[in-house]
Amino acid sequence: MRTFELEEIKSILEHAPSVKILTSRNRELILLFLLSAFPDTSKSHSYDFLHTKLADHLESIQLEEDEENDLQFADTYDVKAKKLIKRWTQLGFLTSFRNEIGTPHYQLTNHTTKTLNWLEGLKKKEFVGTESKFKEVFNQLKELVEWTNDDVEKRIEILEGKKRELEKEIDELKISGKVDTYQEYEIIPRFQNINDTAKELLSDFKEVELNFKEISKEIYLKYTNSDLSKKEVLSFTFDAIDRLKKSHQGKSFYAFWQFLIDRGLKTEWNRLIEELLGKLREKKIEVDDDFLTGIKNNLFETGQHVYRANDKMAEKISQIIRESDSLQRESLKRLLAEIKNLLIQTSRVPKSPDISIELESEPEINLNFDKKLTLEKKKDRTYSQRPQVVPKDLEQSSQFEKIAAKRKISKKVLNANILRTLEARGQASLAEIIDDNGGVSQGLHEVFGYFSILKNFKHTFNSDKEAQILFDGTANKMIRIPEIIITK
The missing domain is CATH 1.10.225 (NK-Lysin)
Structure with a gap:
């Protein structure tokens, strides 16, 4: 476990939204409502939906007033819900954005998602699979040792060992004709572990989205700072993006996103989920958490939020560049207008200016497309053929008939x-x-x-x-x- 400095701990306890939720006077109300409104922590809801649901919830528990959130006794439940949504957004419990048609939507922040997942993890589980967890740790340890060793001979030795194990397993299946499968005590903890890992993955996506938004905020702050040039603002922006992409978190996200948008993955994912759920039904194993069934779409949707945050940042950069170009064009237009005005004023003055240029030799003037002066007489052009007169009368022309016809x-x-x-x-x-x-x-x-x-x-x-x-x-x-x- 990493060590903490005293000031770092103080800062986390003072500013972290997760801590603010748990130390709020009405923390039970907040947690209960967020759990009911966001059963799927990756989903977002429109403001109207969230406002109506919260107003109904406040009315059902008969919340009259709350000094901490400035809720007055005289306020209607609609007003109280409006105040709470605004307050929770300011505290970092919720985050808002506008969809493609401009409708405001709200979703849980990364801090709130982690708090709800942590709260769910505190629930006493009927079954704790120490065996599956140990095997998972053991297998990850073996994998880490294998993929950190750059010795070719060692890698070949490991692969040969896997090959022998596979061949041994195949031979045993052919001889016995029986397949060893997981028992219920082995299946349940593994399924729970997959669900928990998938939820943590969504939380990681939101962390990347938050980082992009923080960079966007820094761009706005630095852009409004008159002491910084546009070059310095853009330099900061590209350096920040580059650091994020080169960080372990950034590399992991972009690599996983490319894997996620693979067309073949969706087909294989759906097949595996359907096959697993079918086997669980056959074994009459009840699944309390169906989060895994929609994880592919949830991951894709959450990943799109990251890209939207990235697009907003790119749009701001583009705006800075466009404004820079437009300002330069405007200043150039003003300068040209001033020059024209000065020339017009000078032309209206009857006296000649005292400014002149003296040349030591005759100037060489080359005017393109200008007629050259010459003493040679221009030759007359003679035509050997004369145009023939049309034998028909003009009134007999078919073209004239079309023009003249009414x-x-x-x-x-x-x-x-x-x-x-x-x-x-x-x-x-x-x-x-x-x-x-x-x-x-x-x-x-x-x-x-x-x-x-x-x-x-x-x-x-x-x-x-x-x-x-x-x-x-x-x-x-x-x-x-x-x-x-x-x-x-």
């Missing part, structure tokens, strides 16, 4: 076309209506004419599907539009 689209006719199709079908697309009435005969204008009278009918647009309408059969020209469904 096309009048009768909306009454188009309206009648739609009504005729709707009477027959009840519902049809615009493309079907045009096809039913002989297609488009007056070009694109006719199609736009249909568009202009859509307001007279019930219609919907299906942007996921396109329709093609042929408006020029000679040139095979079509227009693509979203499908328009017209109904009576």
Whole structure:
């Protein structure tokens, strides 16, 4: 066990939220409510849910007033619940965040989770498996010795020993045809141990999340400090992140997170859980704690909280950089505006300035895209071919006919076309209506004419599907539009 300094112990007892819960006047109320509201310590609840549940709980126990938490006799239970949630958040019992749509949510802090797990661990267990714990310690000791030795020959010797043990076990199974399995006194403590370890794992995730949040707070504090430059703030940030990632805790979390998001793990995990629970049911062993069944999702959700804290920190860094760039751009704009104003004022003064530049030799001026001065006479360009006059008269031109033609689209006719199709079908697309009435005969204008009278009918647009309408059969020209469904 590590040693503590006196000041370190004083600081923990004075500031640790876990100690504050246990030394609160209404600690029984706090612990009882948190255990009932958060049976799964990894889950979060909306503010409305938590507020309503706490108000009902206060009313059920008839809590009238509490000086420690500023609860007055005249306060309604809704007001008391609101005050308590705010107070518990300030003391570090709860932590709040907003989800993707901005709704406030609350979850247990790492300190509260550890307190509840510790409290649960104090409950007297019906069965204490010293045998399974000793075997676990012994196996971990063997594993630690194996994986701290870098001697190749020693590793081969260990693996050969495992190989002989496996071969011996296989031979015994083939000869006897019997399989040794754990007895109930061996199964129960191992199952409890897996559950306890899984809960500790969730607590470790929250510890990493808390570290990211602490770095974010430090960034905000240093950014608001006018004595520090943005370069110093960013340097502190990246150094802090780098230290966290290189720490034992950070390395362990990121390695485990990569393992957790493996697609194959979910399938294997679910198979193992279902197989284990099935065997327990066969042996009629009751499972009081079903925490293990949802641990995969709980770990993933808690890990996402860590990444959200990381994203907030990255967003703050990005904001600092953007603000730095925008400030530089604004200062540059102001400087250019001042220069322009000075130039305009100078140009309005009639007298010439006393400033000049004297050159010893003729300047070399090179203006790109400028016409060069030359004494050579420009050659006249002669054309050997003359354009031929079109034999047809202008009025006989087909293009002129299209331009000069006055096309009048009768909306009454188009309206009648739609009504005729709707009477027959009840519902049809615009493309079907045009096809039913002989297609488009007056070009694109006719199609736009249909568009202009859509307001007279019930219609919907299906942007996921396109329709093609042929408006020029000679040139095979079509227009693509979203499908328009017209109904009576």
